[in-house]
Amino acid sequence: MSNVLAIAATTRTLRNLLLAQVPALDAELSDLEVTLQPPDVARKGISKVQLNLFLYQVVANAAWRNLDLPGQVRPGETAPPPLALNLHYVITAWGRGENDNDALSHRVLAAAMSTLHDRGVLDGNDIRNALADNDLANQIERVRVTPLPQSVDELSRLWTAFQTNYRTSAAYEAAVVLIDSQAATRAPLPVLRRGAQDRGVIATASAAAVLDALDCPRHQSAVRLGEDIVLHGRQLGTDHALARFSSQRLDAPTDIAPLAGDTGGSLRVHLADTADDADAVSRWAPGIYTVALLVQPPGLPALLSNELPLALAPRITLGSLAAAPGDFTLNLTCMPRIRDGQRVFLLFGDRLLTPASLSNPADPKQPTALTFQLTGVAAGTYTVRLRVDGADSIPVDFSGSAPAFATDQQVVVA
Known part of the structure; x- marks a missing residue:
């Protein structure tokens, strides 16, 4: 694993590699200078042969994002995964002078690309020498440098973001860089007993119903x-x-x-x-x-x-099966008992009423008593239902040859 110097160590290693190897490939490039500036300011004050290595994007590595680190987290332990990053660089080349020679800049770029092609995996000693106190070379995964293909549209958007004129360049990805999580790892204690009688896993041959x-x-x-x-x-x-x-x-x-x-x-x-x-x-x-x-x-x-x-469904018993037209009180009992918080309504014909009172007797074997106030009831026969939490009482008599409304669930108003 590596510390928070990992990104800087990767960039410095690539710079040192280009600075050392490009002149060795082409003697004409002996005055090469390698910078790490944004492309819009990289050429300011420089007239020598130049390579600019710019880190323009850092993205999460999907493959390592949710993996426990091998060798550090054992089964049953929990620890945040390392911060896994892919680093995206753009390399831009210049020739000499203010009006640099395009042919020479192409030689610079070709030599840089050849160097990265031959050294696609960063050497551990190069990483250690690039930046003091970094431990990127000790991480479990090697850092690989690979070309990053880009379409014309992607290049256009990239250089528009740089706010400078486009120059022939090459993009590369350095992956993967693993930065240690600073959160604590939790390790459970050893298992002393497997189950109440230390019987271990119990297997059954049948499936659940x-x-x-x-x-x-x-x-x-x-x-x-x-x-x-x-x-x-x-x-x-x-x-x-x-x-x-x-x-x-x-x-x-x-x-x-x-x-x-x-x-x-x-x-x-x-x-x-x-x-x-x-x-x-x-x-x-x-x-x-x-x-x-x-x-x-x-x-x-x-x-x-x-x-x-x-x-x-609740079973209800009406206190009276007859009433005079107009206003009257309807009493009934409900079995089983209604609990606190339940929604209760009376369906009287086509009316929907809430109870005027609801009480449960002290004797737990007695049903709930309810009272409803009805107003302006015209003469007629009304079927009564009680709805509790969406379950309606059943006002039907099934004892005959065909179902009929039960007379003890009806109120005759006359």
Whole structure:
């Protein structure tokens, strides 16, 4: 690796190389001077044969940008990668005198290009002698000098940026220059135990379950407590399996052991209501859930399937099924209980109302009580639905030969 003198060391090495080798190739160029100035001021005050080496661009090296340095960062350690740079130079040649001879400047340029062609990799001793205290020669990658082809458009833009008249020149790239990162390297402590019982890696021959679809009863868009859902997918089984129901409204997921489905590749999950689970009112919350299948054989890591969305519809009980036209109060209860922060609306016919009051009794087995104020209600029969976090209660009676609106979910205003 190298320190922050790397760029300057590269430039000085190239200058020294040209200054020493070009006169050796052509005795006519014995008075050569090599400068490092911008092209627009490089020729000022100089009448000798001249080469100007100008660093006009520094770009990041994409190949080294995100690599750990070999030999310094070991697996499991973290360290910022080195600053990897490609240096772009333009070399411009002049002959002698103020009105220099073009033929002589061409000889200067040809000798410079020949020198860089024969010495495409910078020598370590040349680098060390170029600038005191630089350690570019010690980096893991050698610095290579290669021609940098440029189109006419690129040359035009480049010399326009120099704000000077164009002269025949050659562009080169010196790469790669690696500058040490100053950030600390973090090395983890040795591993003393692999897992709770130092068992190491545990491999299983089976893949996790994959859920493809979820069916609610009678192809409804939601399920209610006391009903079953059917999961369809692959690698489904009941051994050591749990259907996991997760909701942002619950402190922890609810797990239910599934039963075998009626067809291959399916499982049936029963959501117990108060008839089977006295705590069902407070165990759940109406709204949107995700369902996944968790399989955890004894002594092995748990495998969790993908998740599917599910709406748990509230069940409501109306305080009164009849009312007089005009203004009146509608009371109802909701099971399971509504949690803090849930969005609650009443759909009364074509009206959308927010609750006037909402309370959960101290007894956790009792449903949520809600009150709604209705005004200017005309005579008629109105179907009532409660919407909690986007899940609507289901006001349909499926007991007959055809579905019909349930009478206990309607208010008759007369």
